[in-house]
Structures are given as structure tokens and as C-alpha cells.
Amino acid sequence: MTIDSGIILARARSDGEDCLVSAEEPLAGLQLRCGGALPGVIAVPELRELVRKARRRGVRLSRSICAQDGVDTVTAWVEIEPLVEGCDIRVRSWQSSPVPIESADVLERRRVQIDRHLAEISVRLDHDQRVLAVTSDSAELADLAAAMAEGIGKPWTDFLPPENITHDQPLHWRLLDGVRVQVPESLRSWRVTLVPFGKPGFDPAGFELFLLSDQAPSRLTPTPPSPKSRTRHSLVGQDLAPVLKQPISRIVANAETIRTRLAGPLPDAYSDYAGEIASAGRLLLDLLDDMADLEVVESEGFSTAPDRIDLSEVSRQAAGILGVRAREKGIAIEAPHPSESLRAVAEFRRVLQVLLNLVGNAIRYSPENSRIWIRLEDAGGYARVIVADQGPGLSAEQQVKVFDKFERLGRSGDGGTGLGLYISRRLARAMGGELSIESAPGQGARFILEVPSDRLA
Template identity: 55%
Template sequence: MASQGVVLARARTDAADRLIEADEPLAGLHRRCGGELPGTVAVPALLELVRKSRRLGLRLARTIEALDGEDTVRAWVEIEPESEGEAGGCSIAVGAWSTSPRPAPSEDEASALRIAIDRAVAELTARLAPDQGVLAFDTSASDLAGLARAMRENPGKPWTEFVELPELAHRPPLHWRLLDGTRCVIPGSKRGWTVTLVPLGRPDPGSAGFELLLVADAPLPAAILASEEPSRATPSFGRELTPVLRQPIARIIANAETIRSRLAGPLAEEYSSYAADIAAAGQHLLSLIDDLSDLEIVEADDFRTAPDRIDLADVARRAVGILGVRARERGTTLVAPDDGISVPATGEFRRVLQVLLNLIGNAIAYSPGGTTVHIEVAREGDRARAVVRDEGPGIPADKLSSVFDKFERLGRGGDGGSGLGLYISRKLARAMHGDLTVESTPGEGARFTLDLPAAD
């Protein structure tokens, strides 16, 4: 270990990657990481290096990091197989050992983590206008049915009119910073709720509206879930299983995020990555549950929409606002209809928003970074149309006829999607006496058109 100075500790492993001999300070770190002597190497970064050296039969040397209580340990290690092939173990030499306090997360990091956890466990999410009026919302909790009904019947009203805020003596309107983190009482629910308000827009937070998250202090009691009457003789995924599955999965996601961020205590980077994978898998599962629930709804014989007069241009602008962060993360530019444009149409606001969110979300996902997605609206005769046009690779000619089929993922097998979004979107469009169509030339992007009855 001439390149890294004096050897501080030596150790040996066997063919099963068990540490059978070790000097201090490596032996102590191994035990504090949960290992035994003899026992499998407990320092994740060291174990990975030992396995690679043994399997490849190569001498490896590099710096590793490990968490040791509230500290971070960095050490230079050199690992050499003791025999050719995988039959033998390895010898380990350790030098350049240093310990430093683990930095506390910044205020911004802690805030982002809190929002991520609240977003995962929230039982009502809503998009609010800059004046905190409700634009769209989603909930499946049975004790929030009254709140959902009030919001649906009073679109655009501030969300604070539908709940009680016992901790705040001031009368609305209230600044969003006063509302963020406060407790609220929801008529019809016996559970306590905490409010999270996420401001959207820069440089003035809230200039593009807010994301509202309502988090319960406890899951809905199992007795209440079990006592709810089934809507039909056979099990209904959307109406019966969705709320039952959503709560435990959301808790799994929240716990995984807590572990990933090390809020529960020190954790090796490898295990933090595992927790991140668990959280991502949970989010994917929730999206599949939502898609299957929507699928059941739109395929029901009694499914109807509630058409009303809407401004298609305004809905398109709102959809762009909601997906703006996702687009920026991918380096995609979204071009929304100008503020002065208005295209009156007949349709159900939240269903039209759902369709446009799906179309724009797909365009962002399929388009390479640095490209632009255009959202255009226009009236043509008695029809109002919204067009989502991307600059992606386009859709092969042999796939155009099946784009709106169930479980069709446009040839992408590993993107994590369910392949139901476009199928559901066309069902919704046709339920509103409209249609959803696509045009595409390979290499020149895709053009999806939502067609609705125009309103005078």
C-alpha cells in the first residue's frame, strides 16, 4: 500500500465473503454495522469490492465510504484474491482511514423530503389556483366523500371554505405560509388532518397556484373499510379494493422515503438506494391501481360524464402548469396557448384536464431532452379542438392503428406505464361526445387531437 501510506489494518475473507480475520479499526466498524466475526462482510461498499475481486480474480484498490453512527468513515482499501478463481478468499489491507461528522440535511432538503413523504401518504390531493380556489382534486377516502362532493359542486372556491381550521384565529383569505402545516377538521371525518401547501411558480411562490395535500393522522379503521357495502355482487377493483390498497402502499412509500433520506438514522448508501427503489416501485404500483380503477369506471355500463361549459384554452394552460416541473426536469419546453386565447367548449372540466394531462405527460416522456411540446387550441365549425404536438421519434405506421388499444405502450416495454392512459382518454373523450385521434410520421413526432363540442 505504498500509494496510500501505512497499513492500518489487515483482514481476510473466505470463499463465501465472510470476514474471518480483521484488525482494528476495521473489526470495530464491521461489528457496528451489524456484522460478526466470523461473518459476512457487513460494510456494504467493502463487501461489493470483495465480491468483485474474488469473482474476477483481480487486485482492486480504491476509497470506500461507510456510515459509522453519526460519522462518515473514508478509507483506502486494497483487496487481492488469495487464489485463482472463486474457490478462495481475499486479503484486505486498509490505510488512509479518516472520520468526519455526517452533514445535516439543509433546510431545502428537509423541506423537499417532507413534501415527498406527505405527497405519498396524502389521501386528498388538489391543484389550486393562485387565490387557492380548487381547480382539480383526487381522493378515494370514504370519509372524505362529503368534502369531495362540496368541492365538485363549487369549482373555483377556496379550499378553506370546505374545512375548519381550529388552530387559526384569522379569517380567510390567509397567506399560504400560515396554512402550511396547520391542522384542519373535515366535516364527515372523525380523523385529524394536517395541511401541506406546496407553492408553484417562480420567482414568486404561489404565482402559478398551489398543490394541496391533506394527510390523515391515522389510516381509516379496518372496521369501517370492512363495513362498507359493496357496489355489486362481484368484487369491484376501483370501488372496493382501491382505497384498501392505496393506504398501506402509501405508508410503504412514506417509510421507504424516510429510510432513504436517513431520517431514521445512519444508513449505508447502498441501502439508501434500495429504499429509493422501494419507494419508486410503490409509486409505480399506485399509478397502476389508479389506471385500473379508471378503467373500471369508464367501462361500466352506467358511466356518464357531467358536461358543462368550459374554456378549452384555459384547461390546456392549467395542464401545462401542472406538468411544468416534470418538463423542466427532462429539459423539455412546453408551449401553452396564449393567455388571450379562449375556446369555449362543452365537457366535464376534470375529465378534460385528465385527458390533456395524459397527452402532455406522454409527450414529455417520449420527447428527447431539449425539444418542445406545443399545445394548441382552436375552434373549427361546431367543434373545439386541442392539439398536443411533440418532437419525439414519432409512432411507427404499423402501431398507429393500435395506439388506443388496452395495454398498448407504443412499443416501449420497460417504461413502467400500464398502457391504459390513451385507452381511458379516448373513452373519456367519446363519453363527452368528442373524440381523440392521432397522426404521426416516424422521425417527425406525434400529433394527438382532442375533439369536443364547441360552446357558444
């Protein structure tokens, strides 16, 4: 199959850690067939490397990439444009052809290459599987990487205990290659890959260890639970959500393939049905994310990690992340100017989480070709971020209910889950602040996030 034109065939977006946040077909299907997830770490090595270069250098890059999904070889021309947070990915050509039969050695080298790109921690080991060096750029695994760096000379199994193995360590490396391991304070499932160094037929002179997860990083990381709260069973976030997200993502990807007629001609009615299936699947994915976040913010002992931040910078990041979605409706977002600054004491990623929800809601409920404003305000002991829109507005009665759990104010079919504002207010209060609303029917809405000011700035 060959598709080559000057138009944009598919768009995708990555975040600041080179994870694919969203993608259209045919790129979404390639991501899943290559063993990735949506959302999840970019599973095509060449694409991930290109995205990483564009993000780190802050420059637009365009080039051809090649990938194999086990059935076809895909060659595509992609354009990567860095945003404030992550990158915008555009596909302009797409060609696929059957994969030729390859030797086992070639396939093994390709597997190692993919694991090397997807690894969130890479460790160099000696011939006795003892730690020599550690590399990681994952914020979630920073404590683990630091512990391993301080434990040079110790077996890697001291830091990553294998699951369901009780024998003395280290075992023979072939018994540990691909084993599931326990990562402290992480809700994701993990596995390791061991790649030996040395000549075939001889004992390895050392190893390269890759730590990988088949699940995307959680948007919220819970604090360690108290002894009392450890007895609470986490169903959605820890057990159910990871199991459901991958098959639902595949349903969405397949539905998009049908909707866009990439699999062949189709009557309009069936294309519309496939579009409804894809929309319903995306709603389920959003619901799983929100339910996982809900368990975090309602867990006993939940707290945030306050830091000295600039609300102007966070606001511009939120506007940049959601800029593509706004432009699709012709909506302009006016974010604070880079020269503006308002210092506060709060956790950067929690504030960003709240603003993404507020701006996302404003885009969802605002009319086309309207405007959204993000304004800053110094209120003495508090710093405020105000998100205002030109939407239908809310009555006094609706304003009382809007922060309730699962409250959607009678709306249906808009893609919301009724949890975003409830979670956002819990986050604001956990940071010592508040989230409130000012509105009137027909006059839009103003959501006001307050967090403690940084009086030492």
C-alpha cells in the first residue's frame, strides 16, 4: 500500500518524556503492532529518536523513517515540530510492503534495538551480574536509579527483586532474561531484558540490562500509603486499568482504520459507525485515567510536593499542549506573555494537571472561532490563574454542582467523565489552595485556581 501526497495523512502528539499521547491512523495502528500502547512510549525506534532530537534541540525536523511491524515494512515521511511540552508529529507519506523472511540473528538484533530505545533504565553489569553503571532519564525511577548508582558492585537483583523466584541470586542469566521484577513505589508492571557481551560459545564478559514496562507512566504518582491505607484494595488504578487500556486502545485503532477506509472502500454509514466506536473507546480510556487519578487523590495520606514555581510558565505549557485541539475548532488561546511572572509555592505537575483540565473543558464547551484567556493575578497571600471562556456559562445552581464527583450537568455525548473538576479541586486543596468558578448563563465561565504565593520571590 502506498499513500503519497502533500496533505497531512495523520497527526500525533508526544509529551515531554517522548511518550505518544495521541495518534491518528495509520500511525496509531503501527504503534500498537510494534508492541506499544496508546498512550505509551513511542515503539518505533527511528521515530522516537527523531522526536527526542527535535524536543531537545527545539528545532523542526523532517525525514523518512522505516519500521517493521512483523508483517509489513513501513516507510513514512514525518515532520516533527517541538511544542512547549512535547512535539507535534505529522505524517505526509506512507508506504508499506511485505517483510522479507529474516534470520533469527537479525530478528534478535532488532528486538534488542527496540528494547534499548524503550528502556526506562539501562544498567551495565559485569560477568557476575553486578552493577557497574546506571543510565536513566525517567523522573518516576529517579530514586531507583540513584540507589543503583550508590550500590555499584552489588547484584542487580538487590534492587529489582524477580517476581515468583525464591532461589538464591544471581541465577544463570538465561533464567532471568525477560523475568518480571518488582519496582518499589511503582504501580506499573516491569520486566528486564539481559543482553550478554562476548563471543558466542563463551561465558559472557558482561551484560546490558534494560528495565521496561508495557504500560504508560501514570499521570499522577501516589505518595507511599500509610499502614492503615495499605489494606485498601486498589481495583481500577492498579489492577483493572492496565489490563483494559491496551485492548481498548486496539479497538480504537482498528475502528479508526475502518473509519478512514485505509482497509478498503466502505459505505458512509459503516464509516460513521466505526467513528462512533472509536469515540466510545476514547471515552473509556479517559474514564480509566480519571478513575486511576481518583484513587490517588482519595487515598489516605495523599499529599503534594510543593516547590517554588512560576505560574506563567505552567500556563504557557498548558496552552501549548492543547493548542492543536483548540485550533481544530478555530479557538484562540491567549496565554500569559513570557515577560509575565507570578511566583507560587505548589507542585508544578499538579498545577499543570489542573490547568490542562480547565483549558480542555473550555475548548470542549466553547463555540467555534471563540477565544480562551489564561490570566494571572496576585491576591496577596495567594497567586491566581484564571481560565475564562466564551461558552454558554453556568447558572448559580449549576455552579454549586459542577465540582461534584461524576457531575456532568445533564450533558451527554461530549466526551467528559464528570471527574476532572472534582479531581482538580482535590489537587488544589491538597496544595493549600482552592478552585472556584464565576459564571452566568450566556456570559461564559471563569475558573480560578488559587495556590499559595511565593513571598520570598
